[in-house]
Structure formats: structure tokens, C-alpha cells
Amino acid sequence: xxxxxxxxxxxxxxxxxxxxxxxxxxxxxxxxxxxxxxxxxxxxxxxxxxxxxxxxxxxxxxxxxxxxxxxxxxxxxxxxxxxxxxxxxxxxxxxxxxxxxxxxxxxxxxxxxxxxxxxxxxxxxxxxxxxxxxxxxxxxxxxxxxxxxxxxxxxxxxxxxxxxxxxxxxxxxxxxxxxxxxxxxxxxxxxxxxxxxxxxxxxxxxxxxxxxxxxxxxxxxxxxxxxxxxxxxxxxxxxxxxxxxxxxxxxxxx
Amino acid sequence: xxxxxxxxxxxxxxxxxxxxxxxxxxxxxxxxxxxxxxxxxxxxxxxxxxxxxxxxxxxxxxxxxxxxxxxxxxxxxxxxxxxxxxxxxxxxxxxxxxxxxxxxxxxxxxxxxxxxxxxxxxxxxxxxxxxxxxxxxxxxxxxxxxxxxxxxxxxxxxxxxxxxxxxxxxxxxxxxxxxxxxxxxxxxxxxxxxxxxxxxxxxxxxxxxxxxxxxxxxxxxxxxxxxxxxxxxxxxxxxxxxxxxxxxxxxxxxxxxxxxxxxxxxxxxxxxxxxxxxxxxxxx
Ligand SMILES: Cc1cc2nc3c(=O)[nH]c(=O)nc-3n(C[C@H](O)[C@H](O)[C@H](O)COP(=O)(O)OP(=O)(O)OC[C@H]3O[C@@H](n4cnc5c(N)ncnc54)[C@H](O)[C@@H]3O)c2cc1C
Numbered sequence: 001x002x003x004x005x006x007x008x009x010x011x012x013x014x015x016x017x018x019x020x021x022x023x024x025x026x027x028x029x030x031x032x033x034x035x036x037x038x039x040x041x042x043x044x045x046x047x048x049x050x051x052x053x054x055x056x057x058x059x060x061x062x063x064x065x066x067x068x069x070x071x072x073x074x075x076x077x078x079x080x081x082x083x084x085x086x087x088x089x090x091x092x093x094x095x096x097x098x099x100x101x102x103x104x105x106x107x108x109x110x111x112x113x114x115x116x117x118x119x120x121x122x123x124x125x126x127x128x129x130x131x132x133x134x135x136x137x138x139x140x141x142x143x144x145x146x147x148x149x150x151x152x153x154x155x156x157x158x159x160x161x162x163x164x165x166x167x168x169x170x171x172x173x174x175x176x177x178x179x180x181x182x183x184x185x186x187x188x189x190x191x192x193x194x195x196x197x198x199x200x201x202x203x204x205x206x207x208x209x210x211x212x213x214x215x216x217x218x219x220x221x222x223x224x225x226x227x228x229x230x231x232x233x234x235x236x237x238x239x240x241x242x243x244x245x246x247x248x249x250x251x252x253x254x
Numbered sequence: 255x256x257x258x259x260x261x262x263x264x265x266x267x268x269x270x271x272x273x274x275x276x277x278x279x280x281x282x283x284x285x286x287x288x289x290x291x292x293x294x295x296x297x298x299x300x301x302x303x304x305x306x307x308x309x310x311x312x313x314x315x316x317x318x319x320x321x322x323x324x325x326x327x328x329x330x331x332x333x334x335x336x337x338x339x340x341x342x343x344x345x346x347x348x349x350x351x352x353x354x355x356x357x358x359x360x361x362x363x364x365x366x367x368x369x370x371x372x373x374x375x376x377x378x379x380x381x382x383x384x385x386x387x388x389x390x391x392x393x394x395x396x397x398x399x400x401x402x403x404x405x406x407x408x409x410x411x412x413x414x415x416x417x418x419x420x421x422x423x424x425x426x427x428x429x430x431x432x433x434x435x436x437x438x439x440x441x442x443x444x445x446x447x448x449x450x451x452x453x454x455x456x457x458x459x460x461x462x463x464x465x466x467x468x469x470x471x472x473x474x475x476x477x478x479x480x481x482x483x484x485x486x487x488x489x490x491x492x493x494x495x496x497x498x499x500x501x502x503x504x505x506x507x508x509x510x511x512x513x514x515x516x517x518x519x520x521x522x523x524x525x526x527x528x529x530x531x532x533x534x535x536x537x538x
Contacts, residue, residue, distance in 0.1 A: 013488055147317070
């Protein structure tokens, strides 16, 4: 079986959002970067599917030169090779992102054959557009199921479980198919040292597509006003317990 | 999610765009088949010459609107908290699950917009709507029925559900271990609360992901959220800031959560949490 997983490099923000001077991006000077969490689970799932069924797994990203770190991270977990669509670090809207991913998939598939499954995150951690996977699926004419917590190939089909209120909805669609997944699908493994070493030698195919004009055009980022809460300190240590219970009583919890 | 509340929020925003507001039920097709719903929406929007299409930013709302966007080749802005008509349309939308906002322009003859749930204040008393039900016969293509719900698994098993609980007792890295959650469970039991946790805890395998609160976990709005040994990272707060009240129990008086909490107890949660449980038992 052949599986492609598409990931996005995002900053690991801490207790506060700090904007760059032009308000067009986060100030990331002091931040680390990671694969967006939903897609981390996508990577793990792709690795497990190939371990179980044999075949090839490929990771793809659209991002700046540094995004090769996230591609190496994915390959350290067991992905076989990578496709890097390199940008100058500027914003790409979801529509443009999907368009170049479609081109890259068509090029790769014409050389190596169809991907049975193309895996995306439900939404990226930063821009949260909820659409790249569905746009790619539509362009390729493949069925797509979103927000999955379970992905199980069964013969020529894939059984998809989607978390909904009170349980899970099940979809069974024929492959090749596109799925978008959520954190909680699995518990991603930590990379091993040999895994990291192997990742350094795995191939990365790089190209730099031109950026189409944005139709969802970022104007500026704004940090939402805080909730203005200032904690009333009820005490410290175990001695604070009576004050806590008084508070619980006052607000009607007990 | 309260579907009717989400619908009211959506309607309130849609009204700003003038003209009559028409609506299509997101569950128009039973069992749910998102491509078919998108096909119906596309047809209805064309027939009515709709100036914009809105939906609630629920999982299904975002799913169907993205499919509509793909099939009509139009841009789509998910999880907006504001939208102003014009050409282009100006929107304000969620990034990072609401920890950051984005002002953006939507360049489209028919803007597609979903409304972030629980953020937009719906009109308190919405103006009465003239309901004009038009039977609508859609010719559905077989390919639009390939993706459809074929089964449902019930997982709600007697426990207080995290999303619905009035009180949530949550533990972070400060709890220290899987076993450390015994005191969190005990306090939750006494308060009839659900147990929550941070992502550090699920990544470590101390709790299942279904307990995770935050941007990539469950978003909750309880009456009281008790955060024990949780620093208050933006992605965690994205899941619990809708709580009416937050009590933080943390050994670090300067932890970011202190700026987001209403009450705080400073110190070691391994002493404080059992002391609160003991006090509750005493006062029974
Ligand atoms: C894209 C993205 C999405 C994310 N989504 C989520 C999400 O959905 N949910 C989520 O929770 N996180 C999420 N995170 C991770 C988030 O950024 C933080 O890393 C995480 O919330 C930190 O968890 P924590 O507060 O338990 O740990 P830490 O930040 O390590 O904080 C531990 C706290 O415990 C206190 N402490 C330690 N020992 C004790 C003790 N004995 N008694 C009392 N206090 C003690 C410390 O003072 C500290 O404040 C996400 C991150 C990214 C990049």
C-alpha cells in the first residue's frame, strides 16, 4: 500500500502570543517549531499502515527552507521519503496551498503510482482553515472523510471513524481516498536514535512553486483582549483547603 | 454543541449582508452525506442567486462548506467571529483555536463563511423570520453519495462527559505520573466532576486523549474548571477559557494560568488536592 501524509510546520507557542513588528506573523525568534499535532498523528498512522501492510510512505510539506526539519522528524519516525514544496516563508492561503499540493501529487503519482491514502490534519494548528484536504480530494476526484479518530483499510476500502457527540460515526469509502485526521487517532512514538540517523539519508525532493494571488488574504493578526481575570489567591498549601471549600459553597458547586 | 445557538449566531451574522436569509439544514440528507449536502447547497445558492453562504463552524459545518468551496472553486473563511459586507468582504477569524485573531479579505463573488461557535453574540431577540418553505427536489449524483455515514458506535458509558460536565478537575505535568491522578479522580468524584488533563499528560500516556482539554482536545465551558499543575499555555486555554470560573492550583505563583484564573492556591498539588477532598468529606 502507498500512503502520503501532508504536514505543516508551526511554531510551538507558550503562555502568550507575541506578534512580529508588522503584525503579519507571530514573533518566533524565541520559539521552537513542530509538526502541527493532528498531522503528527497522521505521520504515525502512515508509518503503522506501512509496517502492517508493506509498501511506501511519503511525507509532503509546503513551507520555508527550515521545514525540512519537520520532514526529517517524520522520516525519523519511519516515513520513507519526502517532498518539500519550498516557500519564502510568506503566507499561502488554503486555496493556493491545495493547488500546488495537487500538482505535486499528480507529478509524483505519474512516476510511482497512485497513493491509496492521502492523509491530512483536520485543520492546521495556526491558520485552521479546515479545507486543504477536501480541496485536494475534490481536484483529484477522490472520496474524502474528515476529522477521523480511526482509519482502517479493509480490502479495497477504508473504514473511517469520526468522533461525534455521544459516539462515533462510521464511513466506509473505496480507496484511493483522502482522510483528514485528529489528534487522539493514535499516540505518536518518539523517534529512536537510529531512526534519526536513517532520516538524514532519506531522499527529499525539493521544488519551489510560484505563489498564486491569495483570495483569502491576510491583512493583519490581532491578539484578542485578555479575559481580564486576576486570580484571587485563596491561600497557599494544604492550609488553603477550608477557603477553597468556602469558595465552592459560595459559587454553588457544593 | 447547542445546534440552535450556533444557528442563531450564524443567522445574526448573515442578516448583516442584507436581503432575505434562506436556510438549508446541514442534515438535509439522512444518513449524513457531506458531498450531497454540498451539492444541494451549491444548487440552492445558484437558484436564489445568493450573495453569500453562511454555516455554523461546527465539524459538519466546516466540512460541508469546504466541499462547497472546492466544488465551486471559491475561497472559504472558516470560524469567523465577524464579517462586514463589501467587495472584498472583510472577516475576522480564529487562528490557533481562538488564541489569535486574523483580519482578512475574502475575494469572492459569493463569500463562504462559517461562524465560530460560542463567540458571536446572537441577537437577544432576533427579528421574526418569514418562513417560506419551498419544497426542493435535487437530482443527486451517485458520486455525491459515496461518502456517507453507514454506522454509529455509542461510546457514552455512564461517566460524566467532559464536554457536558458542570465541573472539571484537570491535571497537568505537575501531577507527575499516571498514578498521581488518583487524587484528581478522588476530588472529581466528590464534586461529581469530569477529569480533564493537558496535552503533556496525554503525550506521556498517563490519560487517554479523550480527557485532553485544549485546542487539539475538547473545548469545554463548565461552571468551574480546576486546573492542577497546568501552566496555562495558550493552546490549553483555548479549550477552557469559556469556563465561568477557573481555580488554579500551582506551585508557581507566576505561571501564565494565574492571569487567566479567578482563584488560585499556590503550592504543591499533592498536598493541596487531598486536603480539599478531606475538607469536603468533613463538611458533608
Ligand atoms: C499546535 C499545538 C496544539 C496544542 N494543543 C494543546 C491542547 O489541546 N491541550 C493542551 O493542554 N496543550 C496543548 N498544546 C501544548 C501546550 O503548548 C503546552 O505544552 C501544554 O499545555 C503544557 O502542559 P502542562 O501545563 O501540563 O505542562 P507545563 O507547561 O510543563 O506546566 C506544568 C505546570 O505544573 C506546575 N507544577 C509542577 N509541579 C507541581 C506540583 N507538585 N504542584 C503544583 N504545581 C506543579 C508548574 O509550575 C507548571 O506551571 C499544544 C501545543 C501546540 C504547539
